[in-house]
Each structure stands twice: as C-alpha cells, then as structure tokens.
Amino acid sequence: MQIDVCFTPDDYLASSASVVVVIDVLRATTSIATAFANGCRKLIPTATVEEAVVLKQDHFPDALLAGERKGLIIPGFQLGNSPFEYVRNIVDSKTIIMTTTNGTRALGLARNAANVFTAAFVNAAAVCERLSDMGRDVVFLCAGTEGNFSIEDVLCAGLLVSRFGLSATLSDKALAARAMYEGAHSDLLKTVMTSSHGRYLRDIGFADDVVFCLQHDIFSVVPQYCDGIITIT
Amino acid sequence: MQIDVCFTPDDYLASSASVVVVIDVLRATTSIATAFANGCRKLIPTATVEEAVVLKQDHFPDALLAGERKGLIIPGFQLGNSPFEYVRNIVDSKTIIMTTTNGTRALGLARNAANVFTAAFVNAAAVCERLSDMGRDVVFLCAGTEGNFSIEDVLCAGLLVSRFGLSATLSDKALAARAMYEGAHSDLLKTVMTSSHGRYLRDIGFADDVVFCLQHDIFSVVPQYCDGIITIT
Numbered sequence: 001m002q003i004d005v006c007f008t009p010d011d012y013l014a015s016s017a018s019v020v021v022v023i024d025v026l027r028a029t030t031s032i033a034t035a036f037a038n039g040c041r042k043l044i045p046t047a048t049v050e051e052a053v054v055l056k057q058d059h060f061p062d063a064l065l066a067g068e069r070k071g072l073i074i075p076g077f078q079l080g081n082s083p084f085e086y087v088r089n090i091v092d093s094k095t096i097i098m099t100t101t102n103g104t105r106a107l108g109l110a111r112n113a114a115n116v117f118t119a120a121f122v123n124a125a126a127v128c129e130r131l132s133d134m135g136r137d138v139v140f141l142c143a144g145t146e147g148n149f150s151i152e153d154v155l156c157a158g159l160l161v162s163r164f165g166l167s168a169t170l171s172d173k174a175l176a177a178r179a180m181y182e183g184a185h186s187d188l189l190k191t192v193m194t195s196s197h198g199r200y201l202r203d204i205g206f207a208d209d210v211v212f213c214l215q216h217d218i219f220s221v222v223p224q225y226c227d228g229i230i231t232i233t
Numbered sequence: 234m235q236i237d238v239c240f241t242p243d244d245y246l247a248s249s250a251s252v253v254v255v256i257d258v259l260r261a262t263t264s265i266a267t268a269f270a271n272g273c274r275k276l277i278p279t280a281t282v283e284e285a286v287v288l289k290q291d292h293f294p295d296a297l298l299a300g301e302r303k304g305l306i307i308p309g310f311q312l313g314n315s316p317f318e319y320v321r322n323i324v325d326s327k328t329i330i331m332t333t334t335n336g337t338r339a340l341g342l343a344r345n346a347a348n349v350f351t352a353a354f355v356n357a358a359a360v361c362e363r364l365s366d367m368g369r370d371v372v373f374l375c376a377g378t379e380g381n382f383s384i385e386d387v388l389c390a391g392l393l394v395s396r397f398g399l400s401a402t403l404s405d406k407a408l409a410a411r412a413m414y415e416g417a418h419s420d421l422l423k424t425v426m427t428s429s430h431g432r433y434l435r436d437i438g439f440a441d442d443v444v445f446c447l448q449h450d451i452f453s454v455v456p457q458y459c460d461g462i463i464t465i466t
Contacts, residue, residue, distance in 0.1 A: 007240070007382075149240075151405045155412075172384045172428050179388075179424060180409050183416030191412060195405050 002137040003164060004171040005157045008144040009106050011173075017139035018114040021127060021160070022225070024143035025152040026197050027081045027206075028103025029223075030120040030213040031066075034083040036232045037123075037219040039092030043230040045104040049074055052097045060095050067099035071204050074099070082209050083122075102150075106143035107225055113139075116225040121156050125217040128163045140177070151195045152213075155181050155188065159216070188214050235370040236397060237404040238390045241377040242339050244406075250372035251347040254360060254393070255458070257376035258385040259430050260314045260439075261336025262456075263353040263446040264299075267316040269465045270356075270452040272325030276463040278337040282307055285330045293328050300332035304437050307332070315442050316355075335383075339376035340458055346372075349458040354389050358450040361396045373410070384428045385446075388414050388421065392449070421447050 006012040012020075023029055032043060044060070046052040049067070053076075056063045066079035073080030079090070081100055098104070103118075110116045115134070119127040131138050140160060142153035158181025161174045170178070184191040189211065192198040198210050223230045239245040245253075256262055265276060277293070279285040282300070286309075289296045299312035306313030312323070314333055331337070336351075343349045348367070352360040364371050373393060375386035391414025394407045403411070417424040422444065425431040431443050454465045 149405055149409070151409045151412075154409060170427070172382050172430075175424060175428060176382070176384045176387060176413055179384075179416035180413040181416065183412035183414065191408060194403070195408060197405075 001135055001168045002171070003161055003168045003174045005140045005142065005154065005161065005173040005177045007142055007149050007154055007173060008147060009109050009141070010147060012109050012139070012141050017137050019131065019134060019136045019138045020110040020113040020115070021117045021119045021131070021138060021140050022103065022106045022110055022143060023119050023140055023153045023156050024100070024103030024106060025120050025156050025213050026150070026201060027083060027209055027213055028100040028143065029118040030122050031081055031083045031086050032118050032223050032230060033120050033123040033219045033221055035086040035091050035096055036221040036223055038086055038088040040086070040096055041093055043096045043098055043223070044228060045107050045230065046097060046099045047104055047108060049099055052099045055097050060097060063095040063097045064091065066096050069101065071201060071206065082206060083212050084209065102143040102145055106141050110141055111225070118223045118225065118230065119156065119160060121159065121214055121216050123217070123219045123221055124156065124159050124163070126220045126222050128160055130222045132164070145197050150197050152192045152197060155184055155192070158182070234368055234401045235404070236394055236401045236407045238373045238375065238387065238394065238406040238410045240375055240382050240387055240406060241380060242342055242374070243380060245342050245372070245374050250370050252364065252367060252369045252371045253343040253346040253348070254350045254352045254364070254371060254373050255336065255339045255343055255376060256352050256373055256386045256389050257333070257336035257339060258353050258389050258446050259383070259434060260316060260442055260446055261333040261376065262351040263355050264314055264316045264319050265351050265456050265463060266353055266356040266452045266454055268319040268324045268329055269454040269456055271319055271321040273319070273329055274326055276329045276331055276456070277461065278340050278463065279330060279332045280337055280341060282332055285332045288330050293330060296328040296330045297324065299329050302334065304434060304439065315439060316445050317442065335376040335378055339374050343374055344458070351456045351458065351463065352389065352393060354392065354447055354449050356450070356452045356454055357389065357392050359453045359455050361393055363455045365397070378430050383430050385425045385430060388417055388425070391415070
C-alpha cells in the first residue's frame with residue numbers, strides 16, 4: 001500500500017491513484033462530514049453558484065443551497081460553509097447542493113478516480129479505517145486555498161498518514177506531512193490560527209469554526225463522491 | 234521580517250524576495266560549505282558539464298572540475314558531489330567549477346536576487362546569524378530532486394526557520410517547514426534515509442554521505458553567490 005500526499009490541486013495533475021481522499025479542513029470537508037453526521041441524505045458539489053441554483057430549480061426543488069465565496073454565505077443560499085450551520089434540524093434527510101471555492105474544485109479534479117472520499121480532522125479515524133480495509137494505494141489531495149498551499153489541509157493529511165503505521169510505503173510528501181503533523185499536533189490550534197487561512201477566518205468572525213474544524217474523530221461518517229454526488233455508505 | 238519557503242524550484246517563480254537562500258542538502262550545498270570550510274577560494278556553478286569544461290579551459294586552467302550526474306562523479310572530473318571529497322589538501326586555495334543536477338539549477342533561478350546564499354544543515358547556524366544581522370525578508374529555496382519535492386531540503390529550511398524565533402512573520406510554507414523539522418528532528422536520519430533521495434544515495438553506496446549531510450552547525454562559513462561566483466565574505 002503506497003501513500004502519497006498532494007499539497008495543492010496542481011500537484012494532483014501528476015497523480016493517477018485509484019483512491020483519492022479530498023481534504024479541505026477549513027471548511028468544506030468538515031462541513032460535509034458534519035452534514036452527514038446530522039442526517040444529510042446526499043450532497044451535490046457544484047463549481048459555480050449558477051450551477052447550484054439551476055440544479056435546484058430543475059432537479060432538486062427541496063434541496064438546500066449551501067456554499068461560500070470569500071468565506072461568506074452566498075446571498076439567497078440557506079447555508080454558508082460553517083459546520084455550525086449543518087445542524088440536525090436543518091440538514092436531516094435533506095439533499096444539499098454545495099459550492100465552495102477550494103473543496104469543490106479539488107473534488108472536480110478527483111472525479112475520475114475509482115474511489116473518492118472526503119476527509120477532515122473530524123472524521124479522520126473513520127476514513128482511515130475504510131482506507132485500511134480497502135488496502136489500496138491512496139492519494140490525499142489537499143484542496144489548499146485558491147490553488148495555494150494551506151497548512152491545515154496538509155496537517156490533516158499528516159494525521160491520516162500517521163495512522164497507517166508501518167504497513168504503508170510513504171512518498172516524500174507523505175513523510176513530510178506526517179512529520180509536520182507530529183511537529184504541530186501538540187499546539188495545532190496555534191499553528192492553524194497563525195496560518196493565512198486561519199487568520200482570514202478569524203478576521204471575518206469565524207474563529208470558533210477553526211476550533212471546531214480541528215476536533216479529531218468526532219464523526220464516524222465516510223463521505224464518498226461518486227457520479228457527481230456525495231453520500232455515505 | 235518575513236520568511237517564506239519554496240518547496241521546489243517551481244514554487245520560486247512566484248517569489249520576488251531580495252534575500253534568497255538555496256538549500257540542496259543532498260549534497261551540493263553541503264559540499265559547497267565543506268569546500269569553503271576547507272579553504273576553497275571560489276566556486277563557480279555551471280548548468281552543464283560542457284560549460285564547466287570550457288570555463289576551465291578558457292579562463293581557469295588551475296580550477297578543479299566537480300560535479301555529478303545521477304549522484305556519480307562525472308568522468309574526467311576531479312571531484313564528485315560527496316562532501317568527503319572536499320578535504321583541505323585537495324580544495325585549499327583552489328577555484329572549483331561545479332555542476333550538479335539540482336543545486337546549480339536553483340542557484341540559476343535565484344541569480345537576480347540582491348543577495349543569494351547557500352545553506353545546509355552543516356552551516357545552518359552561520360547562515361541564520363547572517364540573515365538575522367541583515368534583518369530583511371528571506372526566501373528559502375529548496376532545490377528538490379529533478380524539480381520534485383525533497384524532504385531533506387525542506388527539513389533544513391525548517392531548522393533555519395525555527396531559529397528565527399518570534400521576530401519573523403512566517404508564510405504557511407515556512408510554518409509547515411518548521412513543524413516538519415520539529416516533528417522529524419529527533420530521528421532525522423531515519424526520516425531522510427526513508428526518503429526517495431536518501432534511499433537512492435544509500436543504494437549507490439553513499440549512505441555515509443547522508444549521515445555527514447545531517448550534521449548540524451559544524452561549519453561557520455556563509456557562501457554567497459554573486460555575479461556567477463560563490464565566495465565567502
């Protein structure tokens with residue numbers, strides 16, 4: 001079993017693994033895990049706001065529209081990108097159509113892989129267990145921020161890598177992500193709050209979201225992206 | 234003072250810092266530091282073997298030809314890329330013309346910056362002291378291996394970043410490199426021996442070089458690249 005980590009979506013262009021795990025800790029894949037933990041039935045990511053609106057109008061009139069631009073809820077949408085919004089009494093049994101800046105793009109890149117999952121700190125253990133059961137080569141695809149390296153995604157990849165133990169063969173970037181997590185985990189909040197995306201979210205009033213997103217293993221869901229739709233199996 | 238780290242030469246294209254520190258731990262910048270610590274007068278990096286040969290013939294008949302391709306000494310050259318070759322009785326007072334796969338390319342990219350230094354674990358403290366004295370924004374440019382991420386270069390950048398303390402503002406990649414070093418430093422040799430470049434050097438008989446290259450702060454030289462020539466000042 002070989003494990004690789006793509007630090008940014010651009011890194012992924014060179015990858016051809018059949019199992020891809022998309023990570024966008026702040027906040028798309030955290031909110032996705034939260035939504036499924038609270039009963040969401042399916043979630044459809046779209047690249048653009050327009051696509052989301054048309055999809056609801058034409059095919060899913062009861063769907064909730066969700067997403068952000070520059071971290072803020074899109075006008076007219078029911079949900080932003082804060083995991084605190086994805087509570088049971090809003091998302092239970094619902095279809096969500098979601099468009100976010102980075103996570104959705106990364107999912108789009110990975111769509112041709114045989115198996116695509118989403119992971120964050122909040123559902124790391126469950127994702128690791130599924131990957132271990134599959135026993136196949138894995139690429140962790142960090143969504144980054146507008147194409148750039150985002151430390152929180154690579155730290156989450158590092159946590160996931162660290163849990164595979166000695167059975168896996170690690171690429172240099174997988175080794176690096178693991179070392180990075182091991183170096184930062186004792187003060188993860190400080191590190192992420194110092195990062196560019198962490199500072200930005202704090203500045204626009206979402207410091208609590210960062211704290212939420214760094215919780216480990218609180219949800220046991222493993223969202224899987226298949227034929228354009230995310231579900232849990 | 235802002236600190237950034239470029240994980241690969243491609244990352245550097247977006248950078249415009251005036252102080253650039255090129256890092257190629259295995260083994261160019263380690264051998265460069267070793268050469269100067271042992272009395273080398275000047276070192277001229279070239280992109281190609283042919284360029285090195287012509288430069289010696291036309292301008293520096295007494296120069297030593299040094300360098301590697303695929304880690305091995307170039308036929309007809311006096312020195313390879315192992316720091317063990319750069320001993321005092323060979324390099325003292327000499328001019329060295331050096332062509333290496335990755336380090337030379339990174340130096341070429343950085344050549345237009347106002348100040349370009351080379352660093353490795355062996356001269357990290359001396360380089361940090363110089364950078365602190367200058368008090369300017371710094372980019373650590375990791376040479377990588379054939380354009381790809383090499384963990385040992387980023388770990389060295391992480392050591393350098395970790396020594397700046399709280400006075401510097403760190404980019405996400407600088408934060409990441411520091412965390413990576415902090416996570417790996419208690420077993421640095423094992424981490425680097427597990428990496429792709431470390432394994433390759435071991436396989437071609439240079440495991441001792443890896444051990445040498447991971448020594449911290451054994452040389453006090455600060456090689457500076459200016460107008461195509463590296464010297465110490």
